[in-house]
Amino acid sequence: MYPSKKLFACLLVLCGVFFATASFGASLKVAIVESLSGPQASTGLLYRTATQYGLDLVNEKGGWNGQPIELLEYDNQGGVTGASEKVKAAIADGAQIIVQGASSAVGGQVTEDVRKHNLRNPGKEVIYMNVGAEAMELTGAKAHFHQFRFSPNAEIRVKALIAAMKEADVLGSRVYAMNQNYSWGMDVEKAVVENADDGGYKVVEKTLHDTNKIQDFSPYVAKIKAADVDTVITGNWSNDLLLLMKAAQSAGLDVRFGTAFLDQPGNIANAGETALGHYVAHPFNMEAAGKAGEEFGKEYKAKTGHYPTYVEPQTVFAMNMLGEALKNVKAEGDSLKVNDLVVAMEKVKYKSPMGEMSMRSEDHQVLLPVAVSVVSKDAKFKVDGTDMGFKPVKVLSAEEAAAPVQEATNIKRPK
Amino acid sequence: MKVSRLVLYVAVAVAILVVLPAFLSHSLVNAVNQMLIAALFACAFNILCGQGGMLSFGHSAYFAIGSFATLHAMGVMSSESLLPTPLLPLAGALVGLMVGLVAGWFSTQRTGVYFSMITLALAELLHTIAPHLRGLFGGEAGISSMRMPALGITFGSDIHVYYLTLAWVVAAVGAMYFLTFTPLGRLIFALRENTHRLRFLGYNVHNLGTITFALSAMFSGIAGGLQAITIETSNYSAFEMHLSAEVLLNAYIGGVQVFFGPLIGAGVMTFFGNAVSDMTRNWLLYKGIIFVLVMMFMPTGIAGLLKLLGESFRKYSLPLLVPALLLSVVSTILLTMGTVFTVEMMQRGLSQDYQMLARAAGSAGPPPILLFGREWFPGSLITWLLSLGLLVGGGFFVWFSRSRWKMLKETDEDESVLLPKLGDGSGKAGLNKRENV
Amino acid sequence: MEYFTISLFNGVVYGLLLFMVSAGLTLIFGMMGVLNFAHASFYMVGAYLAYSLQKIFGFWPAIVLAALLVGILGMVVEAFFLRRVHRYGHAHELLLTFGLAFIIAELVKLFYGNYPLNYRVPDALNFAAFQVFGTDYPVYRLLMGGISIGMFILIYLLLTRTRVGIVVRSAIYRPRMAEALGHNVPLVFMGVFGVGAALAGLAGAVAGAFYTTNPNMALELGVIVFVVVVVGGLGSLEGAMLASLLIGLISSFAVGIDLSLIDFFGLFGAREWAESVGGVLALKISSLSATIPFALMLLILLVRPSGLMGEKS
Known part of the structure; x- marks a missing residue:
């Protein structure tokens, strides 16, 4: 056959x-x-x-x-x-x-x-x-x-997010780290904690949840609510990000999300107005790149x-x-x-x-340079067929965004 | 039985597998390696499913456990290996056997669909817990190790690994085949056929079920161990439900009623996945269609089809048989071509990017779609007439070949022998025997 | 108290949603003995159809139409696919539904693409019903719960109070006897399969707007509906309701509990020992919220295989 x-x-x-x-x-x-x-x-x-x-x-x-x-x-x-x-x-x-x-x-x-x-x-x-x-x-x-x-990587993205959000004065002093329970999520969580001094905030609570298994995020939103935070930093991607943001919006929670992957195609279309005002750190923003x-x-x-x-x-x-x-x-x-x-x-x-x-x-x-953008209706380029797009907030040059070499790194060069 | 003939077939098959690497490219040798592992796994699964009549939904667990055990025996993060490389699958076998005993003891408390659900629950439990146990399963990145030279062989090249796999698969499948002739093997069949009677005869059905389960898990563990040796890593995704489903489907596509059926099914489907997945992104759709077609029209699987063919050749004279066969082949080819063409055309035409390009083209009309080295216009009638023509033509040939087969059967007085005895065969294996409960 | 109340609300509504999907599954199993692996696919198809239809007919008509269409799809599957395979045994039926699930998922991707769709709760329904401890409670969640409860009552009455229900129930328990008494059992099978599929489709159409409508919807729901059906008792509608609520509540409450077995051993003064062992003992309940349902299912199967409310063993 x-x-x-x-x-x-x-x-x-x-x-x-x-x-x-x-x-x-x-x-x-x-x-x-x-x-x-x-x-x-x-x-x-x-x-x-x-x-x-x-x-x-x-x-x-x-x-x-x-x-x-x-x-x-x-x-x-x-x-x-x-x-x-x-x-x-x-x-x-x-x-x-x-x-x-x-x-x-x-x-x-x-x-x-x-x-x-x-x-x-x-x-x-x-x-x-x-x-x-x-x-x-x-x-x-x-x-x-x-x-x-x-x-x-996690450190670069979080560092950029925090620098830009702090500069735009939207970070606040209480931060929640909500991440998926695997190495990427843990890396983001670690970076959020490590950057606390630079960002001038306190990590009120951190949560690692199952990856791509949760349908209903409202219990997690209840936790965020209880922690009374200004900003949620999350490395979530795909459905875990969408569901989290939607659950927060429908609970009427007034927090800002700092994300790593909000620009995944379909996200803005699916989240709709819920996405407005949330931040993303990504390696390219068309408007920012002139x-x-x-x-x-x-x-x-x-x-x-x-x-x-x-x-x-x-x-x-x-x-x-x-x-x-x-x-x-x-x-x-x-x-x-x-x-x-x-x-x-x-x-x-x-x-x-x-x-x-x-x-x-x-x-x-x-x-590499990293842009931090906010979802806005003023963005020059709209995405997903909506009237929203990513408006650049800050661009960090490659040096500014760089994270130090990890201690565990040990590249053996051939003779 | 024609044991001598069977021995001949097997000997030829093994001989072919032994000389194969001389003729195949590296990537094809690797593909055959994967086919062998999948075949062993399906065969191990079939001890439980086909022979024991117990449908497990969570068999990937024992495969995965075997591969983790083998990796730990290989030495994770350290160069020390507990066993010489060629004997490593023993670790998989041992741990598979032990876990199988425990899991089997629990699962075989129940029969039918409840048994299936227990196996499913066990596998899902492991799947959800495994990533949290970093020491054992290494988190989501998994654990990795490296094959060490042994017995003067480096095991660095794929060819070495291939022969190691081949040796183990032949040995394990041989052992499983031998098992079917032992008293224990006969009892496993009895487990499928009639547990009540078995109980009357004084056997402990639960213990027997546990042993069957453990044996199946042990051979699955060997398959997992071979996988670990081949790819030198394993991670928790090996516990995933869809792998359990895959082995189940492979076994049924090959035919669970025949010992060698699952081997064939797993080999064929693994090769299919390997070859077709690089060619089209719709291969899962084709796979689904094959599953459905096999379940509906070939319930005894490939093995049943081969048997039917063999019987036909013995029964009918070639001049009668060849046209009917040809018609079947032609209809299959036409329908395949029609389906593939339609699906591929639609996939390209409906893709968001193509829609954007088409919209951008505006009045110039949608751009042509490149498929099979030719340009097709989604707006033109010819494109769709072709796909329709292929499908209708295929349908016509199906009808034609069916009537031809019917004619053949009518020439035969004793037609009942020829009809694939489907209801009979799988009815006995009726896994969720509701009437019995 | 605040956490408790909010978790309770969330858990109940999520449970009710689970019930909408699993109600059909349990009916189908009860009647035909088929574990329908394509059931979650019906849920997904419901969401996608509703998305397409709402552009033309508006939100509510689209939801009803989507459920009806999925019901018809279910009947087609039963009459032209499952019935043919029935005589080969249950394993074949089950594997057939497996294949269908593959096909449906791939077809959905073919027609709608790989990304989530912008299928959302209409603005008219996107407001807070009331506030609990300062948190808005969206009216749409209440609506989902309401639809589910309404559905439960309707099916329950249909099964217990009407003639059709009697025939259906008799066909569940003794299909051959029902046939011998002159009832058209194949028609009943087709009907039940259709209704079961329609319920899943309805659930998908309603929930797709609230959660996300994407090609992995069926996969995400995946095995949890089987857990519900098994825990509740195969074939038992009331059981499915109970189990759905139970699992909804468990997954809602587990999130907030940061205890682990170490704390448990701590009660007996063995904390240090437990900490040194680590591994399973160190796992927090909150990180295991996806695991607990399976553990529950295993427990039920071993202790009381007929489920919480099942009658047949």
Whole structure:
């Protein structure tokens, strides 16, 4: 039935790829291993769109070694098992760079797989480009020479949120940390506590709740109410964020939310007016980025049908940084020398529409400008087909937003 | 029985699997590795489900426990391994057996749907608690380890892992097959067929159920251990409900009434997922459609279909049989093409981004959609006529082939033998025997 | 006191919502012995249909229409899918509903995309009914609770006071006997399946506006409805009501309890020992609010498998 027919098609394609590549010299393959189906597909597909777009930009400028960079797509089927299998498949198919972003659990798996592969196959290393898994440990205890993170992390986001909200005088002195009970949520909670002195607030209470399992957030809103706070800082994403905000609104609770992922597509449409006045720290805001940002946004929209949002900008920037780094890496013999690329990446200074970005060599965490925005009807660009958008409040430069290298980080450099 | 023939088949299959890596690319070897693990898991599951007649909804738990146990035996965060690499799945087996004994003792207190619900509750309990127990399960990031060289083999390459998996799967499946001939194996069948009678004969049905459960959990643990060796990590998502559902569906697609059915089902479906998921984002839809079709039209699964084919070849002369077979194949192909084309077209045309682009294009009309290397216009009649034509054509051939099969059967006096004895076979395994309660 | 009152309100309303979804499931199980894994999918379809219809017909008519359409969908599923598979045994029926759940989820994504929709409570209904200790209590929550209670009363009366109800109940207990007495049992099955699906659809249409309408709705509700049905007693409507309320209250109250087993051991002076053990003992009840329902289900199954109110064992 399907398998045989698809297999046949697959074989044809494989043959095609084989002949297509056999006739040229060294070329570079980039593999994206994402959740392209199942419940988490919505984010995975955004990463795919943005990676494709970013690589197209690099290819327009000549690709690498005179040839276009090829993008291979793998569906990790939403889980670590699938991811591990597909990373192996990608490496076997000749990919030298693995791109992944959705889910820190999958990110942890990919980075470990890459590390082990590199240990076992010296001379045939591959790179993991983390474009969105934000758990601290990925650039901390789990950091290694061949991984890069191109997205902010919990500390960066919280730091930016607090700085901007304090400056706008909306933070108040009593803060509630409401987060999902897993590493990302814990990281955010930790960052909220650590930033208390800088922000001049008191963390009145902190809660870790089950991830994506709760339908009814009103008990949590009751807790917030009881704590009598001015601001809730939350790293919640997707449904957990929407339900929390909606429950707070319907209880008539007058608090401000500082969030990390309010700009996920569909959120504003679903929350409606409830979202007004809440804050988000994100790596890109079209209005804040001025003319360059607008240009980038328009071009992106012309190709993909929507403005870049949520995880897309950072992914496109990551591909651009890759393109910059590749400029300084020459083909050696038949292929790219990955270790050279890593070194080149550490030296890249890339000017995104938001400002200058670079890769920190100590932990391979990108240093990037972060915008803090508020949901408002005055925003220049509306989102989700509503009359609301993200109005920039403050832009922190890469240095301002940077968080210190973690103690656990220990990248061993090859000799 | 034609044991000698069976031995021949199995020997050929194993021989093929042994030489396979020489002909396949690395990624395909990995895919076969996954197929083997899934096959072993489905086979282990089938001890309980097909042979013992107990439908477990939470079998991923024992698979996951096996893989966590194996990882701990491999040495988490330290280089010390408790066992040499090739023997690591023993840890999975042992812990699987022990947990299976406990869980089985509880679950087999009840029968039918209550049994299923207990297994579901146990698995969900583990799933919700596991991420909180960082020491054991490593939080949501899971735990990871590394295969160590042993017996002069590095176990660094996928090929080494493949042969290790193959050896274990062959051994474990062999053991399970042997089990069906032992007195215990016969008693497990009896558990499915008639517990009352078993009780009359003086057997302790509850203990027997517990042992069956534990054996199934043990072999699942081996499968989990092999998985752990392959991917060198595990995290709490391995407890997820949908993995339990997957093994259940795999077993049924292969056919639970035949020992080798689940092996085939799991192998085929794993390969399907592996190959198709990279090609289309709608593969879960196709998977769902396959499930529904198999349940409705192929209730004995792939094994039943193969059996039916075998019988047909013995019964009917080729000139009669070949046209009917051809018609069936043609109808399947046409319907498949029609469905795939329609779904893919719709998915692309209905996607929000395409709608935006179409709106942006304005009077120029919606842009073409690239599919199967060609450009299609969603506004044009031809596109939809093609998909309709394929579906209607397929439907016509289904009708045609059905009448052909009917004709065939009419030529046969003893048609009852040929009809797949569905009601009979699975009726006995009727898992929620309401009449009995 | 404040916390208690608010939690009580929240728990009851959430429980009532759970009841709306599980009422149909328990009826279907009681009658046909089928664990319908597609039931939560009906809930999701209800929300999506209501979203589409409200643009044309307005909020209330859309909700009613959505429930009706989902009911028809349920009947189609019963008549053309489940009935065909019935003779192969329960496992096949169950797996069929599994496959259908897959298909429905993917089709929803195909037509509506991957992101949450802007299906919201209409402004006319978006106000506070009253205040409890300074917290607004939204009128829509009361409405959801009211609909659920109304539904319960209606079905209860239908089942116990009408002729149709008698036939349905007899078909639940002794399907063959009911058939022998000349009742059209397949029709009854189809009807009950349709009504069950419609109830789930209604719940989805009502709750989708209050919570979120997204392609993972069915998954999020997931197994909790099975927990309700099992705890209440398979096939028992009153049991489902009781279990829904129980689980609603548990998940509402558990959130505020920061106790762990360590505190329990502390009562006996073994706190230090318990702290050194850590692991399970250190887990706070508040972080386990999703776990408790499953523990409850396990307990019920082992101690009293017929559930709180079930009659059949």
